[in-house]
Amino acid sequence: MSRPDPIISPAIITRVKEFGESDLLVTFFTRESGLQKGVAKGARRSLKRFVNCLDAFCLASLEYTPKKQRDLCFIHSGKLLEAHQGLRSEYGSFSRASFIVELAETLFPPGVSDPRVFDLLKDSLKALSDEGGNILIPITFEARAMAIGGYRINLEKCCICGRAYKGEGRAVFVREKGGISCLGCRQESALSPGMEPESIRALRQMQDNDLGQLKGLDLSGGCLKEIKNVLKLHREYRLEKRLKTAKFLD
Amino acid sequence: MGIYPPPLEKLIEQFSRLPGIGQKSAARIALYVLKSDRELAENLASALVEVKDQIRLCSVCFNLTDNDPCSICRDQSRANGVLCIVEGPGELLAIEESGVFKGRYHVLHGVLSPLEGIGPEDLKISELFQRIEPEGIKEIILATNPTAEGEATASFLAKSLAEKGLKITRIALGIPMGGDLKYMDSLTLQHALKSRIPLQS
Numbered sequence: 001m002s003r004p005d006p007i008i009s010p011a012i013i014t015r016v017k018e019f020g021e022s023d024l025l026v027t028f029f030t031r032e033s034g035l036q037k038g039v040a041k042g043a044r045r046s047l048k049r050f051v052n053c054l055d056a057f058c059l060a061s062l063e064y065t066p067k068k069q070r071d072l073c074f075i076h077s078g079k080l081l082e083a084h085q086g087l088r089s090e091y092g093s094f095s096r097a098s099f100i101v102e103l104a105e106t107l108f109p110p111g112v113s114d115p116r117v118f119d120l121l122k123d124s125l126k127a128l129s130d131e132g133g134n135i136l137i138p139i140t141f142e143a144r145a146m147a148i149g150g151y152r153i154n155l156e157k158c159c160i161c162g163r164a165y166k167g168e169g170r171a172v173f174v175r176e177k178g179g180i181s182c183l184g185c186r187q188e189s190a191l192s193p194g195m196e197p198e199s200i201r202a203l204r205q206m207q208d209n210d211l212g213q214l215k216g217l218d219l220s221g222g223c224l225k226e227i228k229n230v231l232k233l234h235r236e237y238r239l240e241k242r243l244k245t246a247k248f249l250d
Numbered sequence: 251m252g253i254y255p256p257p258l259e260k261l262i263e264q265f266s267r268l269p270g271i272g273q274k275s276a277a278r279i280a281l282y283v284l285k286s287d288r289e290l291a292e293n294l295a296s297a298l299v300e301v302k303d304q305i306r307l308c309s310v311c312f313n314l315t316d317n318d319p320c321s322i323c324r325d326q327s328r329a330n331g332v333l334c335i336v337e338g339p340g341e342l343l344a345i346e347e348s349g350v351f352k353g354r355y356h357v358l359h360g361v362l363s364p365l366e367g368i369g370p371e372d373l374k375i376s377e378l379f380q381r382i383e384p385e386g387i388k389e390i391i392l393a394t395n396p397t398a399e400g401e402a403t404a405s406f407l408a409k410s411l412a413e414k415g416l417k418i419t420r421i422a423l424g425i426p427m428g429g430d431l432k433y434m435d436s437l438t439l440q441h442a443l444k445s446r447i448p449l450q451s
Contacts, residue, residue, distance in 0.1 A: 015365060016397075020270040047426065052435045056365070056398040080435035088401035091362065091409070098364035244367040 004066050006076055009033075011062040012121055014101045016054050018044065026054055026075060027105070028062065029121060034113025035105060038064055038073035053078035057087050057097050057125055086129035093132030095248040100124050100141045102245045103235075107149035116148050116210075123211045138249065139224070140214055142231050143206035151238045153230070154179030155204045161185050167201065170194045173230045175237045191233065199226040258284065310381070312357040312374045314339045322346075322355060329353045331388040335378065335407065337361055337395060345393065353391075356381065361399040362406055370406065378407075382414060389417040396423050 014035070015027040024043040029035055043050040053060040054075075059082040067073040087097045104121050108114060124141045127134065146152065157164045158171075159179030165171060171180040172192050180195065188194040195203075202219055206227075219227070236242055252259040258280060265276035283291055307313070308320035315321070322328065332353030336342045337360065345351050358373045381387065392407055394400035408418050424442030425434060434442075 018270075047429050048433045051433050052438050058398075080437060083435070083437040085437065088398050089405045091402050091406040094362070094398070094402035094405075095364045102365055245364040248364040248369055 004068070006063050006065045008061060008063045010081060010122075011060055011078075012118065012125065013054055013056060013058045013060060014105060016056060024050075024054055025072070028060075029104065029108075029118055030062075031115045031118040032113070033066070034108055034117070035110045036064075036067070036073055037110070038067075038075040040075040040078070043075075049077040050075075051080070052083070053080040055083075057084050057101065058082065059084070059122060059125070082126065084125050084129035086132050087125070090132045093128050095245065096132070096135075096138045097125055097128050099138050099243065099245040099249055100128075100145075102243050103142060103145055106239055106241075106243065107145055107151075114148055117145060120144055120148070120210065127211060135224070136214075136217065136219070137211070139228060139231065140206045140211060140217075142235065143203060143227075144210070146231070146235065146238070147207040151178065151234065152207055153203065153234055155200050155207075158182045158185055165200070167197050170196060171200060173233065175233045178234065178238070193226065193229050193233070195226050195230060196223060199223045199230075203227050203230070307357075311355045312359060312377065313342055313355060327352075331386055332391065333378075333381070333385075333387050333389070334391040334393050336393050337400065337403075341393065341395070351391075353389075354385070358394070358403070361394060361397075361403040363399045373403075375407070375410075379410075382411075382416070387416060389419065392418065392420045 009030045009032060011028040011030045013026060013028050017025040019025040019039060022042050022044045024040045025037065026040055026043075027035065027037050040050055040054055043054055053062075058080060060078045060080050062078045063076040065074045065076070084097070087093050100121065104117060108117050120141060124137055127137050131137075153173070154177075155165065157179075158181045159174055159177035160181045161184070163182060165180060165182075170183060172183060172186045172188055172194050173179075174181050174186055174192055180200065183194075186192055198220070202217060202223060205214060205217065232246070254262065254277075261280040261283065262273070262276045265271055265279050266273050268276075271279070283294070304316045305314050306316075306318065308315045308318055308323055310319045310323040313320045313322065317324075329352050333356050334345065334351055334353055335356050335358060336345065337358055339357060342355050342357055345355075356374065356378050358375065358378075360368055360373050362368060362370065362373070390407075390411060392404040394404045404420055408420075411418055422445050424438060424445055425431065431439075
């Protein structure tokens with residue numbers, strides 16, 4: 001059986017682990033194939049084939065041969081395209097980048113690919129690197145990635161009585177239904193927090209738009225807190241786990 | 251049931267638990283041990299037990315040692331006041347082998363890595379802060395690796411130590427000895443040019 005031809009593709013490196021004496025085990029996202037794992041032979045000693053390109057959160061052009069069935073793919077060489085220097089020089093940005101990478105890996109494991117996630121991850125890492133203090137980035141990433149992954153929060157109508165939400169008045173987030181309800185159907189509580197119309201509008205925009213289209217989004221502190229809380233409850237309920245990186249976000 | 255007799259299977263299983271050693275390598279090493287003199291097996295077994303019994307962390311710098319404090323912390327000829335921060339004992343050893351640093355060390359035992367669930371409280375960072383005043387530390391050299399985690403750890407420490415009024419330095423980053431400019435990436439070249447030094451005539 002012939003070996004597949006090597007592919008050259010931009011890749012976002014998510015994790016790098018030492019493997020044996022001088023090799024690296026690399027986890028990366030590509031636009032076409034999603035999350036993959038591969039071995040870069042001799043990468044720890046290489047002064048030519050892998051110069052500073054196999055590091056977490058880097059965007060690199062990788063030349064690799066895809067895996068046969070369940071084997072690891074073989075990474076031949078790489079070239080650094082974007083190091084995202086801002087993520088290294090600010091721990092807050094580094095923690096936020098770790099969160100979005102873990103969420104992307106959880107929502108889109110190997111075999112589940114979507115080109116929109118690669119673009120979202122790439123744009124979000126760049127934005128975090130360039131404007132690390134912007135706490136909106138991990139929130140908008142989470143809302144959009146969950147929506148792409150099939151866990152979009154239904155903000156159009158009451159998930160209990162079915163009445164359309166017209167953008168007026170408070171509503172309640174119902175985590176087991178993955179949507180909002182009117183106050184008549186569900187009372188506010190810690191597990192069913194209330195949301196202002198402003199928060200619902202903003203969350204809808206975050207779920208439907210790419211990062212570039214949200215440039216002008218300006219949210220009040222209260223609104224941001226509501227959205228963060230709803231996304232956290234939604235994520236933990238749908239993914240049935242707590243992300244390791246979530247505790248480093250604040 | 252395995253293809254080897256149970257005691258050999260057991261040895262292969264134990265070797266394959268070590269990092270970087272797969273089933274095949276474990277079988278190869280186990281067969282080598284079996285073929286060698288009894289002395290090799292006895293020495294190996296006693297060395298393994300000895301290392302677990304005798305090696306511990308130095309209570310001052312957290313390097314591996316069989317005597318507390320370690321030989322570096324006990325050495326009166328070394329300069330006090332300059333502390334070199336490293337990720338682990340391997341990095342400390344590499345700097346020691348170079349013979350150019352004659353100050354004191356502090357071993358963090360890892361780097362910040364939220365993806366692995368490692369935060370500041372999982373490293374020897376509070377212990378570092380506790381050393382600063384009693385030891386009269388004047389300069390901190392951040393010698394973590396130039397990886398994303400190493401750099402983020404260095405940035406975190408630099409920021410946390412900023413209000414202590416210390417001189418905080420980072421080891422130089424740039425073109426490695428024996429490297430080739432043609433193959434260097436933009437970030438490395440950027441660092442190398444930023445950190446250039448005048449040549450003395």
